[in-house]
Amino acid sequence: MTARTDKIDKLAQHTARSDAGVSLAAAAWRRLRRNPVFLLGAAIVVAFVVLALLAPLLAPHDPAEPMLGDQVVRARNEIPPSQPGHPLGGDQVGRDLLSRLLVGAQQTLLVGVLATLIGLAGGLVLGTLAGALSGWVDTVVMRVVDVMLSIPGLLLAVSIGSLFAQPNQYTVILAVAIVQIPVFARLLRGSMLAQRHSDHVLAARALGVRERAIVFRHMLPNSLGPVIVQATLVLAIAIIEAAGLSFLGLGNPDDRLPEWGQMLGQAQNVIDSHPELAFWPAGCIVVVALGFTLVGESLREALDPKSRR
């Protein structure tokens, strides 16, 4: 419908151009292995995931408890400096910053992965419905999708975020995820539509394979390439948008289990006296978002038939 959606559709057509999905993937992997950009991104992502999963073991202190008992005076901004056992010092409320960053990695990963999965699942249902059934289902679903796409992403997330009576970690995830549903839906539908008349689908149909089997055994698997690319990029977007929500005061109000965006949002007002409280989570967000973006972009490039020349 719009040029924005056109971009999504273009990505959708990448796989459809080749019926030989497996050999395409193999060829892409061969190119990726030698791509330094991809390797850098992959290294960041792997390091992040490992840190996040091991966070409870690695974190030296309880991220929710003040590291020096109740000595920190929040009202006077007396933040514990770096000291033995607490290499990064404390945060505004006197909790060990390193532990919070580590546990924050886990929570951030959770936000990114869950938001992406929910967005993907929603998109999968809508996109498959539209792509497989076409006709009026397609029209209705795509109309809804287009309306959703017509609101800028963060605005939509903000609206959804403020809809919940009691904001918490999962409402943030949901707000970020719902914004991604129409993107995935459109992507899948476009990709399936492009395959509708491709040789292998026509062949299957000629062989008398049932329609449902065609959709689930042939069309859907072949649409996954661009979906995976998009999912990688969405992981980065989700983490950044969650931070934006926190900044606008719509984040998770419970900070016992920290998340980087929430830490950054809370550190805004001490940025001049204690910039490190903002720079640590901000740096982590940037590096991780960069990692996912690098992986996503190089995947996209590898799958793009043009770059195969």
Place this chain on the structure above:
Amino acid sequence: MVQSRKVRTGRLAAVGLSAVLVLSACAESQRGQNDQGAGDATAKAGGTMTFATEGAPKLFDPFFATDGATFRTSQQIFEGLVEFKPGTAEVEAGLAEKWESTPDGKQWTFTLRKGAKFHDGTEFNADAACYNFNRWYNQKGAGQSPAVTGYWQDNFGGFSDGAKPSLFKSCTVKDPQTAVVELTSYTSKFPDILGLPSFAMQSPTAMKQHNADNVVQQGDSFVYPAYGQEHPSGTGPFKFSKYDKANGTVELVRNEDYWGTKALLDKLILRAIPDETARKQALQSGDVQGYDLPSPADWDQLKKDGHKLLIRPAFNVMYLGIGQKNNAKLRDLKVRQAIAHAIDREGLIKQQYPEGAKVAENLYPDTVSGWTADVQKYEYNPEKAKTLLAEAGASNLEVTFYWPTEVTRPYMPNPRDIFGFIRGNLEAIGMKLNVVSKPWNGGYLEDVDQAKADVFLLGWNGDYNTPDNFIGNFFSDPNNRFATGSATWGAQLSAEIKAADAEPDTNKRKAMYEALNKKLKAEYLPAIPVAHSPPALVTSAKVSGLVPSPLTDERFHTVSLG
């Protein structure tokens, strides 16, 4: 610290985009010129001061306003019959030089100041004063909405149509310098309430000319007439010049015909900067010369940077409310006392509140009549709290605990951390908390007002110096957020509060309020007073003459730059 920051940012700037550097180099030369221009402003009198406020004013007619931003502006333009002594909540002479009342407190004779003139050139006299009273009393239609004339309804009650009883009866002109106000009953609040920004004197001529009362309800909000938007006319030391809405700035200029000491500043610009950190940075960079409500966490830094921090006397209270409606266990006094013993208020104040904050023992600060130190104190004692819970058979007490997000209040600088502290205290005595956090305007106030919370964080900023402004507001209607109506003693509490307010004899009244405060602590305990916290304002070093007011009623006519 400052030194190292300069070095760091210097390095940052060096690696910054070259385009930025080119542009900013031009900007720097421009800035130098501006500074020279502002050089004249360092003289004692004259100059322009820009002060950053939290929000833009709703309008300039304070009678129709309830928001601090409107009052901040209107208090420079208008004056009331009585005023508050700078830096206190005590009443002093305003446009009325003196006043006296009959012994029953129902008839008040005000002797008015001579020579005061409204900004439109007309004279202030008894006719004008009574015109104002009658204007307030005769509001109709949308003018009777609590969102429009909230202060009138809180303090005077109803209107001339008689739908609800009103405190006000009549205002008569005895002679040009004397106005007599009659009330339907005595209240401890009078004449103090006349010092409220809403009840400032406005020019009858200007109000008639610009349809001042023509407020209309449209759709789901209210539209105000031209008077309140563009033509406010008072007697104060500053005149309204313009409101640049697109830029969020209100410009006031010196009133050359002011009856008293004229303002030192040529111009006062009030600029709305909603974001607290943005206000701080605007001061640090010199864009504004002062701002309202710096975060307590910034106080030390601001002082270190050489700014003037003006701390207002604390005229507020923060309390932990205990609802009587939903949780039967909480109707047991022992359980409420256990909660009171469980909270380490000293520790909370040391950790979370700014310097100058005090533990609250009454539900209002000690500058208000009837305050007494002789109340049950409930020292911090978790063991005693556990014992009390056990005695009440409530060892596994489970309560719904509400705390607000998206808000800071002067009495509650950081709700999240204050909540965190109290949660720790309550869990330590074995209570189980079902925590509910909601945005302030997004359900918190709504739920709390409907008594959905078992325990909740809230408070009150005083408007004027009477006990009724605090506890009357909380409990005089038994259908309140504490649901005291559901408790056996709720009706009695309301009756006692009304009786104290209606007692004309000052000494008797004081004794009644003292007794009430003791009972509120020892027998009723619908809320545990926690803290009185002083809010602040801050100016750059060269600003002098600003007196912090407990009522946030600072006047800028004594302010000078340099």
Place this chain on the structure above:
Amino acid sequence: MLRYTVRRLLQLVLVVVALSLLLFAWLRSLPGGPVSALLGERATPALRAQLTAELGLDQPIFVQYFKFLGRALSGDFGVSTGVQPGDSAMEIFLQRFPATLELSVLAILIAVAVGIPLGYLAARRRGGVLDNLSVVGSLIGVAVPVFFLAFVLKQVFAVELGWFPTTGRQEGGLDATRVTGFFVLDGLITREWDAAWDAVKHLILPAIALSSIPFSVIFRITRASVLDVLDEDFVRTAESKGLTTPVIRRRHVLRNAMLPVVTTIGLQTGALLAGAVLTEKVFAFPGIGQALAIGFERRDYPVLLLLILCAAGVFVLVNLAVDLSYAVIDPRIRSGSGGGR
């Protein structure tokens, strides 16, 4: 062509009406509301009920919606309860839209001025140091949260170095004349140079922050499409004909590479609007974004509704313009077979 345009415009109307219904129901089902914002701590259950009834908020949502629709058709979108209480939502939009537009235009200009030349140079020297650096730089531009970038810029260039003002659109005491609502333009029209320059100074930092994402996108598209064009046969032909490099660059490469770039610029409006909410908050810049942020905080239904509708409308219109330019170039779209529809 005309039929295509009309059809798309009708679709736009449908989208806006559907959106208005969705938003209306949505906003009013949010917990809390203007009553809380208007009464604050003074509220009692009785006052609350009275005001709710006065504002008509106790009626069923569809009744409220039809009342709203009736007024909206006569141009009345309601009156603000929180952002600027008493002003009509339309007034607030008209006041603040020029601010956000000025900001967005400057942001796009910066993104174009830096992104296109850099993209071109990077593509010419593919794999070189400049190329790798700027590719990674553009990816970082996407990865940095906009509000954090805004914060750092402000702290460094406004607070520490004092080169720029920290907040707002213009100094208060300038006595600038207002003509169009575009402060820079007003200053130029009325020849109040100081006012115009002051307005520009207020725009620069937020515009740089806001340009980070459009810059990254424009840079990458430029680079990609220049690479594509450099690979095309006609460039090779031109080279083989012995045309000098500058001529090839001007005549062939740039012109052919610009098409996707131009359309991409249009696509960035959405990102700009979202970024404006964050950037304007940091710089206390009185634009649409700030009004939205305050509106959400104070539950100002009429303002939120109108601003979101207008934002969506502008977004859809710009997209339509972009699509129409596609249609002019590519006849296949006109028949309706393109774009996956």
